[in-house]
Amino acid sequence: MTNAVLHVADVHKSFGGLRALSDIDLQIVEGTTHAIIGPNGAGKSTLLNVCIGRIAPDTGAVVFDGEVITGKRPHEINQMGIVRVFQTPEIFPDLTLLQNVMVPAFAKRDGAFRLNAFRGTDGETEIREEAEHWLADVGLAGYKDTQAASLSRGDKRRLELAMGLVQRPRLLLLDEPTAGMSRHDTNSTIDLLKKIKARGMTKVIIEHDMHVVFSLADRVTVLAQGRIIADGTPEEVRRSAVVQEAYLGG
Numbered sequence: 001m002t003n004a005v006l007h008v009a010d011v012h013k014s015f016g017g018l019r020a021l022s023d024i025d026l027q028i029v030e031g032t033t034h035a036i037i038g039p040n041g042a043g044k045s046t047l048l049n050v051c052i053g054r055i056a057p058d059t060g061a062v063v064f065d066g067e068v069i070t071g072k073r074p075h076e077i078n079q080m081g082i083v084r085v086f087q088t089p090e091i092f093p094d095l096t097l098l099q100n101v102m103v104p105a106f107a108k109r110d111g112a113f114r115l116n117a118f119r120g121t122d123g124e125t126e127i128r129e130e131a132e133h134w135l136a137d138v139g140l141a142g143y144k145d146t147q148a149a150s151l152s153r154g155d156k157r158r159l160e161l162a163m164g165l166v167q168r169p170r171l172l173l174l175d176e177p178t179a180g181m182s183r184h185d186t187n188s189t190i191d192l193l194k195k196i197k198a199r200g201m202t203k204v205i206i207e208h209d210m211h212v213v214f215s216l217a218d219r220v221t222v223l224a225q226g227r228i229i230a231d232g233t234p235e236e237v238r239r240s241a242v243v244q245e246a247y248l249g250g
């Protein structure tokens with residue numbers, strides 16, 4: 001027995017004639033930060049989408065905490081504790097930051113994702129306090145009544161992270177947390193993710209920025225053309241000849 005929280009077992013996925021994922025076998029170990037890297041089009045987002053039930057694999061299975069989750073609906077998988085953030089902005093621009101974080105907090109309790117459904121409900125105060133806690137955790141306490149639309153790109157990512165954390169995930173999936181960020185915002189995101197890592201949360205990070213990968217990951221899997229071409233510690237992967245050639249550019 002391994003202590004894998006998530007096991008992607010022999011997954012294949014084609015889009016028409018394009019093999020987006022071939023023969024993927026991957027285990028995410030409890031408490032680790034696991035990076036998935038690879039060039040554009042390698043299949044990284046497809047792999048995450050398979051894990052959260054947005055894309056059905058052609059063959060193979062995803063096992064979460066010992067239970068096969070392949071075929072379950074995205075909201076069921078989310079309810080079981082797999083939370084994905086980033087890449088597509090999924091904040092509510094017209095709501096305040098506090099309201100943005102209250103929506104998933106309420107959804108976690110209620111099982112349904114409804115805008116403003118928390119208004120006037122039992123437990124609204126409790127949910128508000130929880131949302132305030134996670135906003136403070138990501139460094140946005142001072143902006144709780146600000147409209148989300150007015151945030152900088154870096155702060156929008158922080159808000160999304162708070163919206164993920166308020167769900168108290170068992171497994172947090174981050175799709176390119178620093179994409180398009182300045183070096184300053186990237187560094188502050190690394191610090192925030194390190195803080196979360198120190199709490200022992202299991203995370204999968206898809207990331208292009210090698211600085212981010214090597215500062216955060218315990219384990220790295222390299223994808224290219226839908227296949228795993230290397231897997232190991234950051235040092236092992238960095239030294240791997242196949243990775244140097246295929247991805248890091250020699």
Ligand code: ADP
Nearest residue numbers: 015018020038039040041042043044045046047
């Ligand atoms: P990455 O996230 O590593 O950049 P993706 O998983 O987004 O890669 O894409 C892998 C490949 O699958 C790419 O060639 C992409 O064009 C293709 N692809 C992804 N999603 C779809 C889709 N829904 N329909 C058709 N092709 C897709």
Ligand code: MG
Nearest residue numbers: 044045046087
């Ligand atoms: Mg992608």
